[in-house]
Amino acid sequence: MSSTPPRALPPTPSQTVGPFFGYALPFTGGGDVAPPGHPDTVTLHGRVLDGAGAAVPDALLEFWQAGPDGSPSGAPGSLRRDPVTGAVLGRDGVEFTGFARVPTDADGHYTLRTLPPGGAPYLSVCVFARGLLHHLFTRAYLRDDPDDGLLSTLPAERRATLLALPEEGRHRTHRFDIRLQGEGETVFLDFA
Amino acid sequence: MKLSHPAPVPSPASASASETVTPPAQPPLVQADIDREIAGLHAAYEKARAGGAPPAHHPPRDFRPYRSSGLRHPKEPLVAVNGDPETVELHGPVFGPTDVTELDADLTRQHRGEPLGERITVTGRVLDSGGRPVRNQLVEVWQANASGRYAHQRDQHPAPLDPHFTGVGRCLTDDHGTYTFTTIKPGPYPWRNHLNAWRPAHIHFSLFGTAFTQRLITQMYFPGDPLFPYDPILASVTDTAARERLVATYDHGLSRPEWSLGYRWDIVLDGPSATWIEEGRS
Numbered sequence: 012m013s014s015t016p017p018r019a020l021p022p023t024p025s026q027t028v029g030p031f032f033g034y035a036l037p038f039t040g041g042g043d044v045a046p047p048g049h050p051d052t053v054t055l056h057g058r059v060l061d062g063a064g065a066a067v068p069d070a071l072l073e074f075w076q077a078g079p080d081g082s083p084s085g086a087p088g089s090l091r092r093d094p095v096t097g098a099v100l101g102r103d104g105v106e107f108t109g110f111a112r113v114p115t116d117a118d119g120h121y122t123l124r125t126l127p128p129g130g131a132p133y134l135s136v137c138v139f140a141r142g143l144l145h146h147l148f149t150r151a152y153l154r155d156d157p158d159d160g161l162l163s164t165l166p167a168e169r170r171a172t173l174l175a176l177p178e179e180g181r182h183r184t185h186r187f188d189i190r191l192q193g194e195g196e197t198v199f200l201d202f203a
Numbered sequence: 204m205k206l207s208h209p210a211p212v213p214s215p216a217s218a219s220a221s222e223t224v225t226p227p228a229q230p231p232l233v234q235a236d237i238d239r240e241i242a243g244l245h246a247a248y249e250k251a252r253a254g255g256a257p258p259a260h261h262p263p264r265d266f267r268p269y270r271s272s273g274l275r276h277p278k279e280p281l282v283a284v285n286g287d288p289e290t291v292e293l294h295g296p297v298f299g300p301t302d303v304t305e306l307d308a309d310l311t312r313q314h315r316g317e318p319l320g321e322r323i324t325v326t327g328r329v330l331d332s333g334g335r336p337v338r339n340q341l342v343e344v345w346q347a348n349a350s351g352r353y354a355h356q357r358d359q360h361p362a363p364l365d366p367h368f369t370g371v372g373r374c375l376t377d378d379h380g381t382y383t384f385t386t387i388k389p390g391p392y393p394w395r396n397h398l399n400a401w402r403p404a405h406i407h408f409s410l411f412g413t414a415f416t417q418r419l420i421t422q423m424y425f426p427g428d429p430l431f432p433y434d435p436i437l438a439s440v441t442d443t444a445a446r447e448r449l450v451a452t453y454d455h456g457l458s459r460p461e462w463s464l465g466y467r468w469d470i471v472l473d474g475p476s477a478t479w480i481e482e483g484r485s
Contacts, residue, residue: 019334022473023448024440025261026422027269029407031353035345035371036409062274075296075415083291087299090373094304097313103301110296128291135292137418142271144262144439146420148292161284169279191275201281202292202416202474 025145030069032139033114037071038090040101042113044074044125047104051079054184055134055151055175056122059115061142062192066119070140072189074111074123074151081129085109132156133173138189138199148200151175151187165198172197232270232397234433240268241438248441260473262439269435270396293414293475298341298375308374310344310386318368320349320387322463325451328380329410329470331417336380337472343409344384346370351390351404360392385463391430403430403437408470416474423468424450 028036045052055074059067077083086106093100102108113121128134133150152174156162162170172195175185189197244266248259264276284292311318325344329337347353347370350362354369372384389404405422412418424437431437440446448471457465 020330020332020471021258021445021448022260022332023419023421023470024442024445025419026407026439026449027271027436028409028420031347031355031358032345032407032409033355033357034369035343035407062278065274067275073418075291075294077291083294085294085297087297088301089296090298090302092302092304092307097304097306108296131291135415137415139420140275142269142273142275144264144266144269144272144276144436146418147264147277148416161282165282192277196277196279198279199277199281201283203283 027141027144028071028139028146030141032071036112037114038099038101038112041089042111042121042123043102044076044108044111044123046107049126051126052124052183053127053153054122054124054181055153055187056120056184057175057186057188058119059121059138059140059189060119060191064193066115066117067140067191068115068117068119070115070119070121070138070143070189072111072113072115072121072123073137073139074113074125075135075137076109076125076128076133077130078107078109079126079129083109083130127153132159136189138191140191143191147191148202149173149189149197150200151185153185161200168195169198234397234399237268237397237400237435238433241435244268245438245441252442258445259440259442260445262441266435266439268396269439272439292416295340295411295413295415295417298411299339300375302341303373303375308372308382308384310346310368310370310372310384312385313369313371314367316367318348318365318387320365320368320390322385323388323466324383324385324457324459324463325406325423325466325468326381326383326457327451327468327470329376329382329412329472330380331412331472332474336376336378337410337412337417338376338378338380340376340411340413341409342374342376342382342411344372344386344406346386346389346406347392347404349387349390351392362390362392388425388464391428396435400435401430401433403428403434410470410472412472412474414475417472418474419470419472421470422449423466425466426450426453 059070089108133152138147175187348365352362451466451468454467
Protein backbone atom coordinates (compact mmCIF):
# COMPACT_ATOMS: atom_id res chain seq x y z
CA MET A 12 0.00 0.00 0.00
CA SER A 13 1.13 3.58 -0.60
CA SER A 14 1.89 5.98 2.21
CA THR A 15 -1.02 8.29 1.37
CA PRO A 16 -3.64 8.72 4.12
CA PRO A 17 -6.78 6.59 3.87
CA ARG A 18 -9.44 8.05 1.62
CA ALA A 19 -12.16 9.70 3.63
CA LEU A 20 -14.59 10.32 0.80
CA PRO A 21 -15.12 8.37 -2.41
CA PRO A 22 -14.82 10.57 -5.50
CA THR A 23 -17.60 11.73 -7.75
CA PRO A 24 -17.45 9.57 -10.88
CA SER A 25 -16.31 11.06 -14.17
CA GLN A 26 -18.70 11.35 -17.11
CA THR A 27 -18.10 12.18 -20.75
CA VAL A 28 -17.84 15.82 -21.82
CA GLY A 29 -20.29 14.94 -24.64
CA PRO A 30 -20.35 16.77 -27.97
CA PHE A 31 -22.17 19.97 -26.97
CA PHE A 32 -19.70 21.81 -24.70
CA GLY A 33 -19.19 24.52 -27.35
CA TYR A 34 -20.56 27.56 -25.51
CA ALA A 35 -19.27 26.45 -22.14
CA LEU A 36 -15.64 25.46 -22.32
CA PRO A 37 -13.80 26.81 -25.39
CA PHE A 38 -12.97 30.50 -25.20
CA THR A 39 -11.47 33.19 -27.40
CA GLY A 40 -7.70 32.89 -27.46
CA GLY A 41 -7.84 29.62 -25.54
CA GLY A 42 -4.76 28.34 -27.33
CA ASP A 43 -2.79 31.60 -27.22
CA VAL A 44 -0.92 31.41 -23.94
CA ALA A 45 2.15 33.34 -25.10
CA PRO A 46 1.77 37.12 -25.04
CA PRO A 47 1.27 38.31 -28.65
CA GLY A 48 4.52 38.79 -30.51
CA HIS A 49 6.72 37.25 -27.84
CA PRO A 50 9.94 36.19 -29.58
CA ASP A 51 10.19 32.91 -27.65
CA THR A 52 6.74 31.71 -28.72
CA VAL A 53 6.54 28.04 -29.58
CA THR A 54 3.72 26.63 -31.69
CA LEU A 55 2.51 23.15 -30.79
CA HIS A 56 -0.03 21.58 -33.09
CA GLY A 57 -1.34 18.21 -34.17
CA ARG A 58 -4.40 16.05 -34.50
CA VAL A 59 -6.46 13.87 -32.18
CA LEU A 60 -7.18 10.51 -33.82
CA ASP A 61 -9.31 7.54 -32.85
CA GLY A 62 -8.58 3.81 -33.12
CA ALA A 63 -9.47 3.78 -36.83
CA GLY A 64 -7.13 6.70 -37.53
CA ALA A 65 -10.11 9.02 -38.01
CA ALA A 66 -10.15 12.60 -36.79
CA VAL A 67 -11.84 13.29 -33.46
CA PRO A 68 -13.64 16.57 -34.22
CA ASP A 69 -15.22 16.93 -30.78
CA ALA A 70 -12.24 16.65 -28.49
CA LEU A 71 -11.12 19.32 -26.05
CA LEU A 72 -7.50 19.60 -24.99
CA GLU A 73 -6.29 21.42 -21.91
CA PHE A 74 -2.66 22.32 -21.37
CA TRP A 75 -1.03 23.27 -18.12
CA GLN A 76 2.59 24.21 -17.67
CA ALA A 77 5.15 26.11 -15.64
CA GLY A 78 6.03 29.62 -16.79
CA PRO A 79 9.30 30.31 -18.61
CA ASP A 80 10.85 31.11 -15.21
CA GLY A 81 9.87 27.66 -13.91
CA SER A 82 7.06 28.96 -11.72
CA PRO A 83 4.03 26.63 -11.81
CA SER A 84 1.73 29.02 -9.95
CA GLY A 85 0.19 30.61 -13.05
CA ALA A 86 -1.96 33.72 -13.06
CA PRO A 87 -5.72 34.33 -13.28
CA GLY A 88 -7.21 35.92 -16.37
CA SER A 89 -7.39 33.18 -19.00
CA LEU A 90 -11.16 33.73 -19.36
CA ARG A 91 -11.29 37.54 -18.95
CA ARG A 92 -14.71 38.88 -19.88
CA ASP A 93 -16.19 42.03 -21.31
CA PRO A 94 -18.10 43.60 -18.40
CA VAL A 95 -20.71 45.09 -20.74
CA THR A 96 -21.58 42.20 -23.03
CA GLY A 97 -20.29 39.29 -20.98
CA ALA A 98 -18.38 38.03 -24.01
CA VAL A 99 -15.14 36.28 -23.27
CA LEU A 100 -12.24 38.51 -24.28
CA GLY A 101 -9.52 36.06 -23.40
CA ARG A 102 -6.20 37.00 -21.89
CA ASP A 103 -4.90 40.48 -21.24
CA GLY A 104 -1.77 39.83 -23.32
CA VAL A 105 0.58 40.55 -20.44
CA GLU A 106 0.27 37.85 -17.78
CA PHE A 107 1.39 34.32 -18.48
CA THR A 108 -1.47 32.20 -17.13
CA GLY A 109 0.02 28.80 -18.00
CA PHE A 110 -3.41 27.39 -18.91
CA ALA A 111 -4.72 26.65 -22.39
CA ARG A 112 -7.92 25.10 -23.65
CA VAL A 113 -8.31 24.20 -27.31
CA PRO A 114 -11.16 22.34 -29.05
CA THR A 115 -10.23 20.27 -32.09
CA ASP A 116 -11.57 21.41 -35.46
CA ALA A 117 -13.54 19.32 -37.97
CA ASP A 118 -10.27 17.68 -38.99
CA GLY A 119 -9.30 16.81 -35.41
CA HIS A 120 -6.63 19.50 -35.44
CA TYR A 121 -5.58 21.83 -32.63
CA THR A 122 -3.00 24.60 -32.26
CA LEU A 123 -1.35 25.99 -29.15
CA ARG A 124 1.01 28.96 -28.98
CA THR A 125 2.94 29.18 -25.75
CA LEU A 126 6.29 29.85 -24.13
CA PRO A 127 8.60 26.94 -23.30
CA PRO A 128 8.16 25.91 -19.66
CA GLY A 129 11.03 26.44 -17.28
CA GLY A 130 12.11 23.50 -15.18
CA ALA A 131 10.12 20.72 -16.83
CA PRO A 132 10.71 19.78 -20.47
CA TYR A 133 7.03 19.08 -21.08
CA LEU A 134 3.52 20.53 -21.14
CA SER A 135 0.84 18.65 -19.22
CA VAL A 136 -2.10 17.66 -21.40
CA CYS A 137 -5.63 16.63 -20.46
CA VAL A 138 -7.85 15.10 -23.17
CA PHE A 139 -11.65 15.19 -23.16
CA ALA A 140 -13.94 13.96 -25.92
CA ARG A 141 -17.35 12.55 -26.66
CA GLY A 142 -17.01 8.81 -26.16
CA LEU A 143 -14.31 9.26 -23.54
CA LEU A 144 -15.98 8.50 -20.21
CA HIS A 145 -12.98 9.56 -18.15
CA HIS A 146 -10.47 12.14 -19.34
CA LEU A 147 -6.91 11.17 -20.18
CA PHE A 148 -3.66 12.78 -19.05
CA THR A 149 -0.50 12.85 -21.10
CA ARG A 150 2.57 15.04 -21.62
CA ALA A 151 3.92 16.79 -24.70
CA TYR A 152 7.72 16.88 -24.38
CA LEU A 153 9.24 19.82 -26.23
CA ARG A 154 12.70 18.32 -25.91
CA ASP A 155 14.00 14.83 -25.35
CA ASP A 156 15.53 14.25 -21.95
CA PRO A 157 17.26 10.91 -21.35
CA ASP A 158 17.14 11.49 -17.59
CA ASP A 159 13.43 12.25 -17.43
CA GLY A 160 11.72 10.09 -14.81
CA LEU A 161 8.89 9.12 -17.13
CA LEU A 162 10.59 8.91 -20.54
CA SER A 163 13.42 6.78 -19.22
CA THR A 164 11.00 4.06 -18.09
CA LEU A 165 9.29 3.65 -21.48
CA PRO A 166 10.25 1.42 -24.40
CA ALA A 167 11.44 3.43 -27.42
CA GLU A 168 8.31 3.23 -29.56
CA ARG A 169 5.99 4.20 -26.71
CA ARG A 170 8.37 6.94 -25.57
CA ALA A 171 8.23 8.44 -29.07
CA THR A 172 4.51 9.12 -28.65
CA LEU A 173 5.28 11.74 -26.00
CA LEU A 174 7.81 13.71 -28.05
CA ALA A 175 6.56 16.84 -29.81
CA LEU A 176 8.81 16.86 -32.85
CA PRO A 177 10.21 20.07 -34.35
CA GLU A 178 8.92 20.59 -37.87
CA GLU A 179 11.43 21.30 -40.58
CA GLY A 180 11.06 24.63 -42.27
CA ARG A 181 8.67 25.99 -39.65
CA HIS A 182 9.96 28.38 -37.04
CA ARG A 183 9.75 27.00 -33.48
CA THR A 184 6.88 24.69 -34.44
CA HIS A 185 6.37 21.24 -32.94
CA ARG A 186 4.06 18.45 -34.05
CA PHE A 187 2.23 16.45 -31.38
CA ASP A 188 -0.51 14.04 -32.48
CA ILE A 189 -2.64 12.24 -29.91
CA ARG A 190 -3.78 8.73 -30.81
CA LEU A 191 -6.48 7.48 -28.46
CA GLN A 192 -6.18 3.84 -29.52
CA GLY A 193 -4.34 1.43 -31.77
CA GLU A 194 -1.04 1.67 -33.60
CA GLY A 195 1.12 4.42 -32.14
CA GLU A 196 -1.29 4.83 -29.22
CA THR A 197 -0.19 7.76 -27.09
CA VAL A 198 1.11 7.00 -23.60
CA PHE A 199 -1.52 8.10 -21.10
CA LEU A 200 -0.76 8.65 -17.45
CA ASP A 201 -2.16 7.56 -14.12
CA PHE A 202 -1.54 9.79 -11.10
CA ALA A 203 -3.42 7.70 -8.55
CA MET B 204 -6.47 29.13 -44.02
CA LYS B 205 -6.30 25.39 -43.68
CA LEU B 206 -2.99 24.05 -42.55
CA SER B 207 -1.63 21.03 -44.32
CA HIS B 208 -1.28 18.00 -42.11
CA PRO B 209 0.76 14.90 -42.75
CA ALA B 210 -1.51 11.96 -43.35
CA PRO B 211 -2.46 10.06 -40.17
CA VAL B 212 -1.06 6.64 -39.58
CA PRO B 213 -3.42 4.20 -41.29
CA SER B 214 -5.48 2.05 -39.00
CA PRO B 215 -4.46 -1.56 -38.51
CA ALA B 216 -5.87 -3.77 -41.24
CA SER B 217 -7.25 -6.36 -38.88
CA ALA B 218 -9.39 -5.65 -35.84
CA SER B 219 -8.15 -7.14 -32.62
CA ALA B 220 -9.59 -10.46 -31.56
CA SER B 221 -11.45 -8.90 -28.65
CA GLU B 222 -13.44 -6.66 -30.95
CA THR B 223 -16.46 -8.03 -32.76
CA VAL B 224 -17.28 -6.24 -35.98
CA THR B 225 -21.02 -5.79 -36.50
CA PRO B 226 -22.11 -7.24 -39.87
CA PRO B 227 -23.90 -4.59 -41.95
CA ALA B 228 -27.05 -6.70 -42.42
CA GLN B 229 -27.91 -6.80 -38.71
CA PRO B 230 -31.15 -5.18 -37.55
CA PRO B 231 -30.74 -1.83 -35.78
CA LEU B 232 -29.52 -1.90 -32.24
CA VAL B 233 -32.47 -1.55 -29.87
CA GLN B 234 -32.83 -0.78 -26.17
CA ALA B 235 -33.12 -4.48 -25.28
CA ASP B 236 -29.65 -5.10 -26.78
CA ILE B 237 -28.17 -2.27 -24.73
CA ASP B 238 -30.03 -3.43 -21.59
CA ARG B 239 -28.54 -6.91 -21.97
CA GLU B 240 -25.04 -5.56 -22.39
CA ILE B 241 -25.38 -3.27 -19.38
CA ALA B 242 -26.78 -6.10 -17.23
CA GLY B 243 -23.90 -8.34 -18.24
CA LEU B 244 -21.23 -5.73 -17.45
CA HIS B 245 -22.85 -4.84 -14.12
CA ALA B 246 -23.08 -8.52 -13.18
CA ALA B 247 -19.42 -9.02 -14.08
CA TYR B 248 -18.49 -6.06 -11.89
CA GLU B 249 -20.52 -7.39 -8.94
CA LYS B 250 -18.87 -10.77 -9.33
CA ALA B 251 -15.41 -9.18 -9.33
CA ARG B 252 -16.32 -7.21 -6.20
CA ALA B 253 -17.53 -10.37 -4.48
CA GLY B 254 -14.17 -11.87 -5.38
CA GLY B 255 -12.35 -9.07 -3.59
CA ALA B 256 -11.77 -6.51 -6.37
CA PRO B 257 -11.64 -2.87 -5.20
CA PRO B 258 -14.61 -0.59 -5.95
CA ALA B 259 -14.53 1.15 -9.34
CA HIS B 260 -15.33 4.79 -8.61
CA HIS B 261 -15.01 5.88 -12.23
CA PRO B 262 -16.44 4.35 -15.40
CA PRO B 263 -14.20 2.18 -17.54
CA ARG B 264 -13.25 4.02 -20.71
CA ASP B 265 -14.28 1.07 -22.88
CA PHE B 266 -17.92 0.71 -21.87
CA ARG B 267 -19.36 -1.01 -24.94
CA PRO B 268 -23.06 -0.08 -24.44
CA TYR B 269 -21.91 3.53 -24.97
CA ARG B 270 -20.98 3.00 -28.60
CA SER B 271 -18.88 6.17 -28.99
CA SER B 272 -16.36 4.73 -26.51
CA GLY B 273 -15.44 1.90 -28.91
CA LEU B 274 -12.67 3.59 -30.90
CA ARG B 275 -11.80 6.22 -28.33
CA HIS B 276 -10.40 4.28 -25.39
CA PRO B 277 -6.71 3.41 -25.06
CA LYS B 278 -5.93 -0.29 -25.03
CA GLU B 279 -2.52 0.05 -23.44
CA PRO B 280 -2.54 0.30 -19.64
CA LEU B 281 -2.06 3.80 -18.24
CA VAL B 282 1.49 4.51 -17.08
CA ALA B 283 1.73 5.28 -13.37
CA VAL B 284 3.50 8.51 -12.46
CA ASN B 285 4.66 8.73 -8.90
CA GLY B 286 3.36 11.81 -7.12
CA ASP B 287 6.33 14.12 -7.04
CA PRO B 288 5.65 17.43 -5.26
CA GLU B 289 8.03 19.23 -7.59
CA THR B 290 6.09 18.36 -10.73
CA VAL B 291 3.85 20.91 -12.34
CA GLU B 292 0.89 18.53 -12.31
CA LEU B 293 0.44 19.04 -8.59
CA HIS B 294 -0.34 22.68 -9.16
CA GLY B 295 -3.35 23.83 -11.12
CA PRO B 296 -4.62 26.70 -13.21
CA VAL B 297 -5.68 29.80 -11.33
CA PHE B 298 -8.95 31.60 -11.95
CA GLY B 299 -10.22 34.73 -10.27
CA PRO B 300 -12.77 37.53 -10.46
CA THR B 301 -11.35 38.61 -13.83
CA ASP B 302 -12.48 35.25 -15.21
CA VAL B 303 -15.93 35.06 -13.69
CA THR B 304 -18.42 37.88 -13.26
CA GLU B 305 -21.29 37.84 -10.78
CA LEU B 306 -23.98 37.21 -13.37
CA ASP B 307 -22.28 34.13 -14.73
CA ALA B 308 -23.84 31.84 -12.12
CA ASP B 309 -27.42 32.80 -13.06
CA LEU B 310 -28.34 31.11 -16.33
CA THR B 311 -31.77 32.75 -16.27
CA ARG B 312 -30.31 36.25 -16.55
CA GLN B 313 -28.23 36.00 -19.68
CA HIS B 314 -30.79 37.32 -22.13
CA ARG B 315 -33.44 40.03 -22.23
CA GLY B 316 -36.28 37.68 -21.29
CA GLU B 317 -36.95 34.77 -18.98
CA PRO B 318 -36.15 31.27 -20.18
CA LEU B 319 -38.98 28.75 -20.27
CA GLY B 320 -39.04 25.89 -17.78
CA GLU B 321 -38.90 25.07 -14.12
CA ARG B 322 -36.50 27.46 -12.37
CA ILE B 323 -34.09 25.68 -10.05
CA THR B 324 -31.17 26.49 -7.82
CA VAL B 325 -28.37 23.96 -7.64
CA THR B 326 -25.82 24.19 -4.87
CA GLY B 327 -23.30 22.03 -3.11
CA ARG B 328 -19.74 21.79 -1.90
CA VAL B 329 -16.62 20.77 -3.77
CA LEU B 330 -14.35 18.70 -1.53
CA ASP B 331 -11.10 16.83 -1.96
CA SER B 332 -10.91 13.18 -1.05
CA GLY B 333 -9.72 14.15 2.41
CA GLY B 334 -13.00 16.00 2.95
CA ARG B 335 -11.41 19.45 2.77
CA PRO B 336 -13.21 22.24 0.90
CA VAL B 337 -11.79 23.10 -2.51
CA ARG B 338 -11.73 26.88 -2.32
CA ASN B 339 -11.81 29.58 -5.02
CA GLN B 340 -11.75 27.12 -7.88
CA LEU B 341 -13.61 27.35 -11.16
CA VAL B 342 -16.86 25.43 -11.65
CA GLU B 343 -18.42 25.51 -15.12
CA VAL B 344 -21.80 24.08 -16.17
CA TRP B 345 -23.65 23.57 -19.42
CA GLN B 346 -26.97 21.98 -20.22
CA ALA B 347 -29.88 21.58 -22.61
CA ASN B 348 -32.90 23.87 -22.33
CA ALA B 349 -36.27 22.86 -20.83
CA SER B 350 -37.20 21.14 -24.10
CA GLY B 351 -34.04 19.06 -24.21
CA ARG B 352 -32.21 21.09 -26.86
CA TYR B 353 -28.69 22.47 -26.67
CA ALA B 354 -27.91 25.88 -28.10
CA HIS B 355 -25.35 24.20 -30.33
CA GLN B 356 -25.20 24.10 -34.11
CA ARG B 357 -24.70 20.34 -34.12
CA ASP B 358 -27.71 19.59 -31.92
CA GLN B 359 -30.42 18.92 -34.50
CA HIS B 360 -33.01 17.45 -32.11
CA PRO B 361 -36.25 19.06 -33.34
CA ALA B 362 -37.21 20.53 -29.98
CA PRO B 363 -37.53 24.32 -29.76
CA LEU B 364 -34.54 26.48 -29.06
CA ASP B 365 -35.18 29.00 -26.30
CA PRO B 366 -34.05 32.49 -27.33
CA HIS B 367 -33.62 33.33 -23.66
CA PHE B 368 -31.41 30.44 -22.70
CA THR B 369 -27.87 29.55 -23.70
CA GLY B 370 -27.36 27.04 -20.90
CA VAL B 371 -23.87 27.99 -19.75
CA GLY B 372 -22.73 29.13 -16.31
CA ARG B 373 -19.58 29.64 -14.27
CA CYS B 374 -18.70 30.39 -10.69
CA LEU B 375 -15.84 30.17 -8.24
CA THR B 376 -16.24 28.12 -5.07
CA ASP B 377 -16.25 30.17 -1.88
CA ASP B 378 -14.22 29.64 1.30
CA HIS B 379 -16.38 26.65 2.22
CA GLY B 380 -16.01 25.12 -1.23
CA THR B 381 -19.62 26.00 -2.04
CA TYR B 382 -20.89 26.68 -5.55
CA THR B 383 -24.40 27.88 -6.49
CA PHE B 384 -26.18 28.17 -9.83
CA THR B 385 -29.63 29.42 -10.76
CA THR B 386 -30.92 27.81 -13.92
CA ILE B 387 -33.90 25.91 -15.34
CA LYS B 388 -34.37 22.19 -15.22
CA PRO B 389 -33.07 20.69 -18.48
CA GLY B 390 -35.26 18.33 -20.46
CA PRO B 391 -34.38 14.77 -21.47
CA TYR B 392 -33.44 14.33 -25.12
CA PRO B 393 -32.95 11.59 -27.69
CA TRP B 394 -29.54 10.63 -29.03
CA ARG B 395 -28.43 8.09 -31.56
CA ASN B 396 -26.57 5.50 -29.54
CA HIS B 397 -29.29 2.99 -30.42
CA LEU B 398 -32.95 3.02 -31.49
CA ASN B 399 -35.05 4.97 -28.96
CA ALA B 400 -32.09 6.12 -26.89
CA TRP B 401 -33.00 8.96 -24.49
CA ARG B 402 -30.70 10.68 -22.05
CA PRO B 403 -32.04 11.45 -18.57
CA ALA B 404 -32.08 15.16 -17.69
CA HIS B 405 -28.61 16.23 -16.60
CA ILE B 406 -26.31 19.19 -16.09
CA HIS B 407 -22.68 18.91 -17.19
CA PHE B 408 -20.14 20.05 -14.58
CA SER B 409 -16.49 20.93 -15.17
CA LEU B 410 -14.31 21.31 -12.07
CA PHE B 411 -10.78 22.30 -11.18
CA GLY B 412 -9.13 21.33 -7.93
CA THR B 413 -5.93 22.68 -6.46
CA ALA B 414 -3.89 20.29 -8.63
CA PHE B 415 -4.17 19.64 -12.36
CA THR B 416 -4.52 15.94 -11.50
CA GLN B 417 -7.81 16.68 -9.71
CA ARG B 418 -9.52 17.86 -12.89
CA LEU B 419 -13.01 16.43 -13.30
CA ILE B 420 -15.81 16.65 -15.85
CA THR B 421 -19.02 14.93 -14.86
CA GLN B 422 -22.82 15.12 -15.03
CA MET B 423 -25.41 15.79 -12.34
CA TYR B 424 -28.70 13.92 -12.63
CA PHE B 425 -32.11 14.63 -11.05
CA PRO B 426 -33.65 12.28 -8.48
CA GLY B 427 -36.31 9.83 -9.57
CA ASP B 428 -35.71 10.10 -13.31
CA PRO B 429 -37.46 7.16 -15.04
CA LEU B 430 -34.76 7.09 -17.74
CA PHE B 431 -31.94 6.01 -15.39
CA PRO B 432 -32.13 2.26 -16.18
CA TYR B 433 -31.94 2.88 -19.93
CA ASP B 434 -28.95 5.22 -20.15
CA PRO B 435 -25.58 3.65 -21.01
CA ILE B 436 -23.67 6.80 -20.03
CA LEU B 437 -24.98 6.79 -16.45
CA ALA B 438 -24.71 2.99 -16.41
CA SER B 439 -21.05 3.24 -17.40
CA VAL B 440 -20.45 3.81 -13.70
CA THR B 441 -20.73 0.13 -12.84
CA ASP B 442 -20.64 0.58 -9.06
CA THR B 443 -24.15 1.21 -7.73
CA ALA B 444 -23.07 3.47 -4.87
CA ALA B 445 -20.83 5.49 -7.18
CA ARG B 446 -23.66 5.86 -9.69
CA GLU B 447 -25.94 7.14 -6.94
CA ARG B 448 -23.36 9.83 -6.17
CA LEU B 449 -24.19 11.40 -9.55
CA VAL B 450 -27.79 12.05 -8.52
CA ALA B 451 -28.66 15.31 -6.76
CA THR B 452 -31.02 15.51 -3.79
CA TYR B 453 -34.15 17.62 -3.82
CA ASP B 454 -33.88 19.90 -0.79
CA HIS B 455 -37.06 21.76 0.13
CA GLY B 456 -35.07 24.03 2.42
CA LEU B 457 -33.24 25.30 -0.66
CA SER B 458 -36.41 26.01 -2.57
CA ARG B 459 -37.17 29.72 -2.67
CA PRO B 460 -40.79 30.83 -2.19
CA GLU B 461 -42.45 31.95 -5.42
CA TRP B 462 -39.13 31.48 -7.20
CA SER B 463 -37.31 28.16 -7.57
CA LEU B 464 -36.90 24.55 -6.49
CA GLY B 465 -33.66 23.59 -4.78
CA TYR B 466 -31.28 20.74 -5.46
CA ARG B 467 -28.14 19.87 -3.53
CA TRP B 468 -25.20 18.05 -5.03
CA ASP B 469 -21.78 17.72 -3.43
CA ILE B 470 -18.74 16.85 -5.53
CA VAL B 471 -15.58 15.06 -4.39
CA LEU B 472 -12.46 15.43 -6.50
CA ASP B 473 -10.10 12.55 -7.00
CA GLY B 474 -6.35 12.49 -7.35
CA PRO B 475 -3.43 13.77 -5.33
CA SER B 476 -3.70 17.36 -4.19
CA ALA B 477 -0.85 19.72 -3.47
CA THR B 478 -2.39 20.42 -0.07
CA TRP B 479 -2.28 16.79 0.84
CA ILE B 480 1.42 16.45 0.14
CA GLU B 481 2.30 19.68 1.88
CA GLU B 482 0.49 18.45 4.98
CA GLY B 483 2.15 15.07 4.75
CA ARG B 484 5.54 16.73 4.74
CA SER B 485 4.92 19.23 7.53
